[in-house]
Amino acid sequence: MTLLAAFKNNGIPMLIGDFLVSTSSKIAKPMFMPTAPKYSGSDMFKPINYVKKIYIINNKFAIGFTGKLNPARYIIKKIKDRFSKKVTFSELKSLLFNIRCAYKKDVELTGWICKKRPLCFHWSGKNPNELKIVSDCFIGSGKDHFKSMHNSGDLTKYVNFKRSFDKALFFGLTKVSSILHGEMTTGENLHHMYGLGAELIIWNGVEFSYIKKVSFIFVEAVINENNQINITLIPCVCTYENFESLSLLQIYYEGKMESDLLNLHPTTNTFIMHYESIDNREIKENLRKTEPVSPESNLWFTGVIVKYSDGTSLGKIRMISAKSNSKQKSFVCFKNGLIELNVKMFSDEYSSVIFQMKEKYLDFLNGR
Structure with missing residues (x-):
């Protein structure tokens, strides 16, 4: 399918x-x-x-x-x-x-x-x-x-x-x-x-x-009873990279994973999925990636799940508004399914969390 x-x-x-x-x-x-x-x-x-x-x-x-x-x-x-x-x-x-x-x-x-x-x-x-x-x-x-x-x-x-x-x-x-x-x-x-x-x-x-490389981070934006935003990072970083007839999707989870699972790199706790060319001769000629790639990329996508503090989900966000002011609530829901967050409230919390995750993952890959 x-x-x-x-x-x-x-x-x-x-x-x-x-x-x-x-x-x-x-x-x-x-x-x-x-x-x-x-x-x-x-x-x-x-x-x-x-x-x-x-x-x-x-x-x-x-x-x-x-x-x-x-x-x-x-x-x-x-x-x-x-x-x-x-x-x-x-x-x-x-x-x-x-x-x-x-x-x-x-x-x-x-x-x-x-x-x-x-x-x-x-x-x-x-x-x-x-x-x-x-x-x-x-x-x-x-x-x-x-x-x-x-x-x-x-x-x-x-x-x-x-x-x-x-x-x-x-x-x-x-x-x-x-x-x-x-x-x-x-x-x-x-x-x-x-x-x-x-x-x-x-x-x-x-x-x-092809789009050569893009990395993905996922977070939860939890709205508390005071209408403030708390950012919770989903401890996972994904990276897609294309090598012409070979494509790669890498999924890193923070925390211990079972070592016998399919495609789990034994020392870096990273799943590496190789999507290969249909031409087997080309596969042999390709530089086959066996080590994790760096998540550093010119393109980053952040997926955000918005929830109330009691766990009720508001939905997924596809866009963060570039407008904000002190009177704006932390979020506004629209009929078309989009959710507008107060970008200043969000970014103050979000930027430090994402930076810490990226640095932590790079340190992990580099053995620091």
Whole structure:
């Protein structure tokens, strides 16, 4: 089960894909998920693996897959071999129609070809002779849940951007980050069978590129009876980093973890998830990361859960208001689901907590 989303924001094409692989088999053993340690699946599906689902085939061609893993890998491999330098819509359509593999009907593809103008396409193995041009495309088990999140709370209008690209990048990153935020707090996206993080490919006007690195911190903002904000840090730091055909998601938890858990680095208490290329030959050529990466990044996302002191949840915050004054309450709830916090009250408490966490983690990695 999966999520793929191909869409534009401010005229900028982008492609988002999650990493989770699941099954409906009742005898399958669910794998441990470091992003949701207590989650083991449901009656409908179990998490069993993870895989990289979106790719840059060449600098003007990005694609993602969903469906059965083996035929999807075979088809993507054929596409990479054929179109690594250039692609035309008609040639791609011909290849997809003529390719022969078992369970082809169980594969769906979406992505972008950007030449004179961006073309978003959708293809299903159930109708292999049809390669459709669409305005956008959301496919996979998580499409409806992600679309509801996608269509609500566009925070770009609250921030001043100099370029359309910066505005689109901010929008895309908030959507990718919201997947991981939901997964590590309420688990909402896992109930729709997608997750284990996600990654973003974006068009910069010349070529497609991955977002190279972003780190995540999660906090609780607790509103006490005096309407003051107390910040409680969730003792976890996540870092996503891309190495072209290899992507990595690293999850660090403060405190002792079981040493025999999957992907737990034995000395640094850090889970390292490798999302590898479908091309096994490329995997061997890649510098395979076995040590934790530094969380230092130009991009940081902070997920905030807002609660009353009695434990009642107000919801998740996607935006902190840049306005505050002495008369403003510590928070204001709006009908669209956004929560505005008094930025001065929040930042005074927040900045010291986050700084301490970052420094503590860097010291931990460096053995200090």
